[in-house]
Amino acid sequence: MSDSDLKLDDGQDIFLSQVLDEIESMQEDDIVLSQALDLFENKESFDLSDSQFKNLVEDCTSADFFGSFTLKLPTGENCELLGVDTHCENRFGKITKTEDFDALIKDQKSGNTERSTKWATSVFEAWRSVRKLDGEEIPPLEECDINTHLSRFVVEARKQDGSPYPPGSLYNIACGLLRNLRSSGIYDKNFLDETNARYARFREVLDAQMKKLTKDGLGIGQREAKPVNEEDEKILWSKGVFGNSSSVALQHTMYFYNCKFFGLRALDEHRTLNCNQFAIGSDENGRYIEFKGTNSKTYNGGLKHRRIEPKIIRHYDENSGIVDFYEQYLNALGLSGPFYRRPLNKSEGHLRYGEQVVGINKLKTFMKDICSSAGLEGRYTNHSGKKTCATTLYQGGIPEEEIMKRTGHRSTTGVRKYQKPSPAMLKEISNTLNPPQTTIKAQCGTVNEKNAESVLKDTDESVDNKRSDPSFKGLFSGNHSFSGCTFQF
Known part of the structure; x- marks a missing residue:
């Protein structure tokens, strides 16, 4: 390949392999690949005799049929030429060993x-x-x-x-x-x-x-975590379980609404929450609390999830004032560090939290403690929080796609397990499927108010006629014993 072969017209592309094939054999001054390509992009033609492009790679004489090459790391003058720190040896992390890989893999499970x-x-x-x-x-x-x-x-x-x-x-x-x-x-x-x-x-x-x-009936009708409905939520506020009367109450409030607003999943996502994942702001739609998720069951940033976007949710507050509670809580935590920390007693009227992180066993019982404190009956677990999010949106008629954005589910099958109909919805479904009332009443011989009096009158007259019968009178006079008899009324 000659120099003229590498001349480009406007809009003409060149493959990286075309450049490398020709410069593999050059063995003079060193130059890094990124530098070569940057300079090449701005030149009308690629002059291989230019000293800047000499020896981009070292030729490996023991290569296989396709050949191979080793890029030279930027050092010394090349570092200065690239405008980076001349101490290039500080650029990378410490030397790793096999046990470091094992520990890394285990830590991410x-x-x-x-x-x-x-x-x-x-x-x-x-x-x-x-x-x-x-x-x-x-x-x-x-x-x-x-x-x-x-x-x-x-x-x-x-x-x-x-x-x-x-x-x-x-x-x-x-x-x-x-x-x-x-x-x-x-x-x-x-x-x-x-x-x-x-x-x-x-x-x-x-x-x-x-x-x-x-x-055989196994696995059917399993007990499920109960979502918190609107009436339950009102009770939690009215009884002081939610609010800012104490550090515990405010922390429980944050826990529940992290579940309801952002669809956080059980324990895993709560345990690693950090204050820097939350931001309070306002725009043309009003004040909001914004949450940025990191890793979760449905998004961990690994190879399988590289095309999945992390959860970023902006929740607006029109008039409930819940954003003010988030702001108070974040300020009490100093706007940094783990999101769930040990509650302390008030000091001069201010809510306080320690540096110690809430333990995993305590965090496991948050939803159960919240609901039992208000006297709510039913099976409430940490899954109740995410189920509350999905169920509330489902009952409100929100499209399934938008529900999945909040909960983080990637399949409709997964999110539908969390969507539960309200009693009113179940009643409406039943009424829709029920047969016509006039038909079923006619078949069953249902008595209406008008003919009820006629039925009672006929019954009274029948009894009066029986009373004149001597055998009927004798039945209820004196003492009688009955054995092996069947009475029909």
């Missing part, structure tokens, strides 16, 4: 997922132990035959009280065992992959067992 994996593994190991007592040696999970041993396991698995697991729990156990294999570096045994014919037998057994359990 969900705590709930880890606990679920350990639980599934413990059930499998308990099954192995019982079978060993029966004189049978079951291989460890990493060595067992999936289609034989694991198929037996999902059929024989039982709770500690001896009752079968519901179908959903059985599937979760299978998922946990699969995660266990992957954490052990075994990636070629994806027995839940429907395209993997190697483990089709196991999936058939698991599917059949789950259907059988469902047919």
Whole structure:
């Protein structure tokens, strides 16, 4: 390739490989790739004899058919030429080792997922132990035959009280065992992959067992977390559970409305909240509290989520004054640091919070404590918060797409589990499906007010006629005993 081959007209493109192929053989002064391309972009032609472009790369004589090259890092004069700090060795992090990778991966795993994996593994190991007592040696999970041993396991698995697991729990156990294999570096045994014919037998057994359990009534009508409805919310305010009368009340207020406004999920998203994720402002629509999410179950910024936008929600307050409560709380925290910290007693009328972060066990009970303090009846858990968000929007007629933006769900299937109809909606549905009232009343012989008097009159006359009958009079005179009789009225 000659110099003239690299001359460009306006609007003409050139591939990076075209540049690198020609300059690979140059072995004089060094230049970094970004510098070469910046200069090349502004030149009418690419002059390979220019000393600035010499030796961008080092030729590797031991390369394979396609060749390879090693870019030289900017050092010394090149750093100054690029206008960066001459101490380039400070640019990168410390040297890492294999154990650092393991710690990094472990730190980014969900705590709930880890606990679920350990639980599934413990059930499998308990099954192995019982079978060993029966004189049978079951291989460890990493060595067992999936289609034989694991198929037996999902059929024989039982709770500690001896009752079968519901179908959903059985599937979760299978998922946990699969995660266990992957954490052990075994990636070629994806027995839940429907395209993997190697483990089709196991999936058939698991599917059949789950259907059988469902047919037996297991897993149907499971207890669910109850959302907080509008009437419940009014009670929470009226009884002082919400408000700014104390540091605890204000913190509980923030917790609940973080759930309701921003659809925060149970414990995971609350535990890592930071003050810098919230901002108070105003625009043409009024005052608002803005929340910027970081990582969650549905968005963690990893490879699978690289095309997913993080949650950024701006919640406007027209006249409720809730933004003022957020402002008071954030100011009490000093506008920085963890969002949930230990409440302190008031000092000179000011709400205060310590530096100690609210413990995970205490945070787990927030929703239960909030509702029990107000005397609300029902099963309230941390999931009640997110369910309140989805249910309130659903009952308000908000489009499902907008509900998903608040809750963070990526599938309609997921968000619909959180959407619950109100009693009024259920009544309206029932009334819509009920048969015509005139028809059903006619078939059942329903008595209206007009003919009710006629029925009673006929009954009274019948009784009066019976009274004149001697046998009827004798029935109610003296003492009589009855045995083995059937009375019809």
